[in-house]
Amino acid sequence: MYRDILVIGAGVLGLSSALHLKRLNPDRKVLVIDKFGGPGQGNTAKSAGIFLNLFTTEINYLLSDSTIDWFFHLQNELGYNLSLRRCGYLYLLNEARYRRLKAPISKMRKKGIELRTFGKEDLKRMIPDLVTDFGEEETELMGLEPVEAGILGVKCGSVDTDALARSLEAEFLKLGGEVSYRITATRLIIRPERELGVPGEPFVWQDIRVAGAETSKGEILAGTTVVAAGVWSERLLDPIGFDALMRPKKRVIFVFKHSRLRRLRDARGFSEHNILPFTHIPEISVYMKADPAEGSIWLGCADDFGRGYGLEDDPQPEGELYSNNIYHALVRFLPCFENVRPVNMWAGQRAINRYDRIPVVAPAPGMIYVGSATGYGITKCDALGRTVAALDAGEKGVELFGGRRLKAADLGIETRNVGKEVFKV
Amino acid sequence: MYRDILVIGAGVLGLSSALHLKRLNPDRKVLVIDKFGGPGQGNTAKSAGIFLNLFTTEINYLLSDSTIDWFFHLQNELGYNLSLRRCGYLYLLNEARYRRLKAPISKMRKKGIELRTFGKEDLKRMIPDLVTDFGEEETELMGLEPVEAGILGVKCGSVDTDALARSLEAEFLKLGGEVSYRITATRLIIRPERELGVPGEPFVWQDIRVAGAETSKGEILAGTTVVAAGVWSERLLDPIGFDALMRPKKRVIFVFKHSRLRRLRDARGFSEHNILPFTHIPEISVYMKADPAEGSIWLGCADDFGRGYGLEDDPQPEGELYSNNIYHALVRFLPCFENVRPVNMWAGQRAINRYDRIPVVAPAPGMIYVGSATGYGITKCDALGRTVAALDAGEKGVELFGGRRLKAADLGIETRNVGKEVFKV
Numbered sequence: 001m002y003r004d005i006l007v008i009g010a011g012v013l014g015l016s017s018a019l020h021l022k023r024l025n026p027d028r029k030v031l032v033i034d035k036f037g038g039p040g041q042g043n044t045a046k047s048a049g050i051f052l053n054l055f056t057t058e059i060n061y062l063l064s065d066s067t068i069d070w071f072f073h074l075q076n077e078l079g080y081n082l083s084l085r086r087c088g089y090l091y092l093l094n095e096a097r098y099r100r101l102k103a104p105i106s107k108m109r110k111k112g113i114e115l116r117t118f119g120k121e122d123l124k125r126m127i128p129d130l131v132t133d134f135g136e137e138e139t140e141l142m143g144l145e146p147v148e149a150g151i152l153g154v155k156c157g158s159v160d161t162d163a164l165a166r167s168l169e170a171e172f173l174k175l176g177g178e179v180s181y182r183i184t185a186t187r188l189i190i191r192p193e194r195e196l197g198v199p200g201e202p203f204v205w206q207d208i209r210v211a212g213a214e215t216s217k218g219e220i221l222a223g224t225t226v227v228a229a230g231v232w233s234e235r236l237l238d239p240i241g242f243d244a245l246m247r248p249k250k251r252v253i254f255v256f257k258h259s260r261l262r263r264l265r266d267a268r269g270f271s272e273h274n275i276l277p278f279t280h281i282p283e284i285s286v287y288m289k290a291d292p293a294e295g296s297i298w299l300g301c302a303d304d305f306g307r308g309y310g311l312e313d314d315p316q317p318e319g320e321l322y323s324n325n326i327y328h329a330l331v332r333f334l335p336c337f338e339n340v341r342p343v344n345m346w347a348g349q350r351a352i353n354r355y356d357r358i359p360v361v362a363p364a365p366g367m368i369y370v371g372s373a374t375g376y377g378i379t380k381c382d383a384l385g386r387t388v389a390a391l392d393a394g395e396k397g398v399e400l401f402g403g404r405r406l407k408a409a410d411l412g413i414e415t416r417n418v419g420k421e422v423f424k425v
Numbered sequence: 426m427y428r429d430i431l432v433i434g435a436g437v438l439g440l441s442s443a444l445h446l447k448r449l450n451p452d453r454k455v456l457v458i459d460k461f462g463g464p465g466q467g468n469t470a471k472s473a474g475i476f477l478n479l480f481t482t483e484i485n486y487l488l489s490d491s492t493i494d495w496f497f498h499l500q501n502e503l504g505y506n507l508s509l510r511r512c513g514y515l516y517l518l519n520e521a522r523y524r525r526l527k528a529p530i531s532k533m534r535k536k537g538i539e540l541r542t543f544g545k546e547d548l549k550r551m552i553p554d555l556v557t558d559f560g561e562e563e564t565e566l567m568g569l570e571p572v573e574a575g576i577l578g579v580k581c582g583s584v585d586t587d588a589l590a591r592s593l594e595a596e597f598l599k600l601g602g603e604v605s606y607r608i609t610a611t612r613l614i615i616r617p618e619r620e621l622g623v624p625g626e627p628f629v630w631q632d633i634r635v636a637g638a639e640t641s642k643g644e645i646l647a648g649t650t651v652v653a654a655g656v657w658s659e660r661l662l663d664p665i666g667f668d669a670l671m672r673p674k675k676r677v678i679f680v681f682k683h684s685r686l687r688r689l690r691d692a693r694g695f696s697e698h699n700i701l702p703f704t705h706i707p708e709i710s711v712y713m714k715a716d717p718a719e720g721s722i723w724l725g726c727a728d729d730f731g732r733g734y735g736l737e738d739d740p741q742p743e744g745e746l747y748s749n750n751i752y753h754a755l756v757r758f759l760p761c762f763e764n765v766r767p768v769n770m771w772a773g774q775r776a777i778n779r780y781d782r783i784p785v786v787a788p789a790p791g792m793i794y795v796g797s798a799t800g801y802g803i804t805k806c807d808a809l810g811r812t813v814a815a816l817d818a819g820e821k822g823v824e825l826f827g828g829r830r831l832k833a834a835d836l837g838i839e840t841r842n843v844g845k846e847v848f849k850v
Contacts, residue, residue: 143619143631190731194568200745204728205709205754206568239733243672243779247663284630303629305789306615308664320625329630354668354838355780364730413779 003031003178005392006212006222008185008236010034011044012161012378013370014228015168016385021226022175024389030177031222033215035184035232040165043230044378046348048253048289048300050278051379052089052156054115056107057419059410060358063380065113066400070382071159073401080167082159087290088116088270088277089156091425092123092130092333094145097282104423105151118150127276129264129336138332145283147333152270152277158289161378168381185213188225188236193365209365210240224392227369230377231311231349237369245360245413246351246371247309252317254342257296264336265290265297282425284329299342301326302350315347350374358418361387361411368392387411428456428603430817431637431647433610433661435459436469437586437803438795439653440593441810446651447600449814455602456647458640460609460657465590468655469803471773473678473714473725475703476804477514477581479540481532482844484835485783488805490538491825495807496584498826505592507584512715513695513702514581516850517548517555517758519570522707529848530576543575552701554689554761563757570708572758577695577702583714586803593806610638613650613661618790634790635665649817652794655802656736656774662794670785670838671776671796672734677742679767682721689761690715690722707850709754721768726751727775740772775799783843786812786836793817812836 004025007018010032022030036042053065075082093101109115120132134146169179192206202208212221213236227233231248267276267290276290276297289298301321322342331338353360353373359380361370370388372380383400390398390408398406409415429450432443435457447455461467478490500507518526534540545557559571594604617631627633637646638661652658656673692701692715701715701722714723726746747767756763778785778798784805787794795813797805808825815823815833823831834840 141619141621194566196566200749202731203750203753204711204726204731204746205751208731238672238735241674241730241732241734243734243777245780247668249666286629301629305666306627306629306633307666309666309668310663321629324625325628326630328628352668355670355841416780 004028007032007226009228012381017388020389033183039169063383067382070401086157089153090277095148098149114154116152184216210367255344429453432457432651434653437806442813445814458608464594488808492807495826511582514578515702520573523574539579609641612639635792680769
C-alpha cells in the first residue's frame with residue numbers, strides 16, 4: 001500500500017498535522033493510522049484537558065496562544081462543542097517561588113499575556129477552604145511553606161479533549177483525508193536514497209530515508225511519514241537511531257466527588273464561570289481541575305525528579321500515591337479533603353524534553369517527528385500541526401492561526417533555536 | 426557503609442573525577458566502585474584511543490586541549506608511559522564537505538588550533554593507495570564522492586587507554602583514594618532532605634536527594650554520589666527520573682594485519698612518526714588508526730542515523746558489517762583492502778548527546794552526573810573530572826590543567842550554555 005503521506009498516531013498532534021497537511025495538499029493521499037480504536041484514545045484521553053498560554057519564550061507563547069484562538073474558532077465559527085471554559089489557570093505559590101517568578105511574570109505581561117495576581121488576603125476570601133498559615137508541624141517537621149500569593153492566567157482553561165480529537169478528525173475527513181484505527185506501526189522502513197537492489201541494503205555508506213512503516217496490517221509505503229505517536233514514538237525512532245529528545249514519565253489523576261468539596265469547586269471571583277480555576281500547587285506537585293458538569297474535582301500529580309522514566313503501555317496509578325503520600329500534605333493546605341477518598345483514578349504518560357521543555361518538530365529524510373514536551377501538547381497542537389505541514393511543503397515560515405508566524409527550523413533539533421523557558425514553578 | 430564521596434564507574438571519567446575530588450578533599454573518604462575487574466575495562470577499553478582538539482565551540486576546545494596537555498604531563502613529568510603519539514587526525518573530505526567546513530576551519534585556526542590542509546595532489550603523493558578519482562560506477566551507481574581535500578589536526582593522536590586508566594587510578598590511590606572492583610551499583614538511594622521516619626517516604630511533596638547506592642555487595646551511603654557509569658548510567662538515572670541527555674549506540678572496530686596494508690600504514694609526511702594519521706572518511710562513516718607496535722590498522726565504524734539506540738551489556742560486531750557493507754565502498758577509496766579480512770573485531774558503545782554533542786556535567790541534590798558525548802570522552806576526561814570536583818566544592822569556576830578556566834554551570838542541563846559545535850563532518 002502506498003500513500004503520499006502517512007501519519008502515525010491519531011492523538012491531537014497527529015490529527016492536527018494530518019489536517020494541515022491535507023489542507024495544503026488537497027490532491028495528495030493522506031492516511032492517519034492509530035493503534036487504538038478511535039481518535040485521541042492514547043494519552044490525549046488521559047490528560048487533564050487544559051489550555052494555557054503562560055510561557056516566557058516567544059515560541060511557547062506563539063504555539064499556545066494561537067492554538068487557543070484556534071480552539072475558539074473551532075467552537076464558535078466551525079460549530080464544534082469543545083466545552084471550552086476560560087476558567088483561568090491559578091498558581092498558588094509560597095513566598096520564595098513568588099519572588100523568583102516576579103521577573104518572568106513581568107516578562108509575560110510585556111508580551112501581552114493577561115495575568116492577575118492575588119495576595120494572601122484575596123485568596124483567603126476567594127478560596128475559604130485554603131489554609132494560608134502554617135504551624136511548626138507543617139513548616140519545621142514537614143518542610144512545607146504556606147501559600148503567599150496567587151497568579152492567574154486569564155486566557156487559560158479547560159477543553160474536552162475527546163471532542164477536540166473528534167473535531168480535528170472530522171475536519172480532516174471533510175477534506176478527503178483517510179483514517180484507519182486498530183493498526184499498530186511496528187517498524188519504520190528504511191531505504192537507501194539510491195537503491196542498488198542488492199542484498200544487505202541499506203549500507204552504512206548510503207544516504208538513507210524513511211520510506212513508510214511496517215504495521216500490524218502490512219507494509220505502508222509513503223513519501224512522507226509523520227511520527228506523532230506520543231510516548232510510543234521511541235519504539236519507532238530508537239531502532240533507526242533518531243533521538244527525539246523525549247522521555248516518557250507517568251502522571252496520575254484522581255477524581256473526587258464529595259459534598260465537602262463543593263465550596264472549593266465553586267470558588268467565586270476568578271472568572272465568569274465562578275468555579276475554581278485550574279489550580280496548581282507546586283509545593284506539593286499537585287494540580288486540580290473543577291468539573292462543573294460532573295460536579296467533581298480532578299487532582300493530578302505531576303511529580304518529576306524521583307519519578308522514573310520509562311515507557312508503559314498501560315500505566316496504573318499507584319494505590320497509595322494519594323492515600324499515603326499526597327494526602328498528608330494536601331490536607332494541610334485544604335483540610336476539606338480530610339477523609340475524602342477518590343471515586344476514580346487513572347494514569348497516563350507524558351513525553352518530557354528535559355533539555356528545554358519546548359516541543360520538537362524535527363525532520364529526517366522522508367520523515368517528520370512531532371512531539372510536545374512536559375504534557376503541554378494539547379495547548380499547542382494546532383500550531384505544531386501547521387509546523388509539520390510547513391516543513392513537509394519545504395516552507396521556512398509557518399503561518400499560525402490568526403496570522404502570526406514562526407520559523408519552522410527553530411523547533412528542529414540540529415537547527416534548534418528556542419531559548420529557555422524561565423517561567424518554571 | 427558510608428563514604429564522603431562515592432564514584433560509580435572506574436572508566437576514564439570516573440577515575441579523573443575521583444582523582445580531582447580527592448585532590449581537593451584530602452581528608453574526605455573517596456571510594457570508586459566498578460562492575461568490572463579493573464580500571465577502564467568498560468567502553469574505555471573498547472574505544473579507538475584517540476585524542477583530538479578539533480572543535481569550534483570554546484567549551485569543547487578547552488575541555489580537549491587542556492586534557493591533551495594533561496596527558497603529556499602525565500607521561501613526561503609524572504612518568505607514566507601512555508604511548509602518546511601525536512600522529513595527527515586527518516579528515517578526508519569530498520568537495521561539498523570541504524566547502525562546508527571552510528568557515529569552521531578558519532574559526533578553529535583563529536582559536537589557535539593548528540591545522541594543515543592538503544589538496545588532492547598532496548594526498549595522492551602522501552597516501553599512494555588512496556584513489557582520488559571515481560568513475561561512473563562509484564559516483565552514479567553507488568553515490569560516492571571522491572576525496573578532494575584533507576584536513577589534519579596537528580595536536581591530535583593516539584593514547585593507550587588502558588595505561589591512561591591505570592595511571593589515573595595510581596595517582597588517585599597515591600592520594601589515599603580507595604577503589605573496589607566487581608561491585609555493581611544496582612540502584613541509587615533516594616532520601617528526603619528532611620526525614621520524618623514514617624513509612625512511605627520519600628513523599629512527592631518532600632525535597633529529595635541521592636544518598637548513595639545499593640550495590641551487589643550491600644548499601645553504600647555517601648555525601649556525594651558521582652554517576653560516571655558511561656552508557657550504563659541510564660540504569661541508575663532512569664528510575665530516579667534524571668535525564669542525562671545521553672543515549673547509547675554501538676560502534677564497531679575491526680583490526681587488519683596484512684602485508685598489502687603496510688604502505689598505507691606507513692604513510693609519510695603527516696607527522697614525525699611517519700605513520701598514517703588517525704584518518705576519518707566521513708563519506709563512508711569509517712575511521713582508521715595505524716598501530717605501529719602491532720603493525721596493524723584498526724578500522725572503526727561510527728554510523729549514526731540508521732544505527733539504533735539501545736543499551737547492550739555485551740555488544741557484538743555484526744558479522745557482515747565489514748564483509749558485505751563497509752567493504753564495498755572502502756575498496757573504492759583504498760583498493761589495498763581488496764580481499765583483506767579482519768583478524769580481530771569487537772564492539773563497544775558510546776553515549777550520544779544528540780542535542781549539542783557536548784559533554785554533560787550536571788548536579789542534582791546529593792549527586793553529580795558526568796558523561797561525555799559522541800565518543801569523545803577520553804580526550805576530555807581530565808577537564809571533566811576537574812569540573813566534577815569544582816561542582817562538588819561549590820565553586821563556580823573550574824581551573825583546567827595549564828590554568829585556563831571554564832564555568833562549571835555551562836556544562837549543566839538547566840544552566841546549559843555551550844553553543845553549537847559547527848565542525849561536523
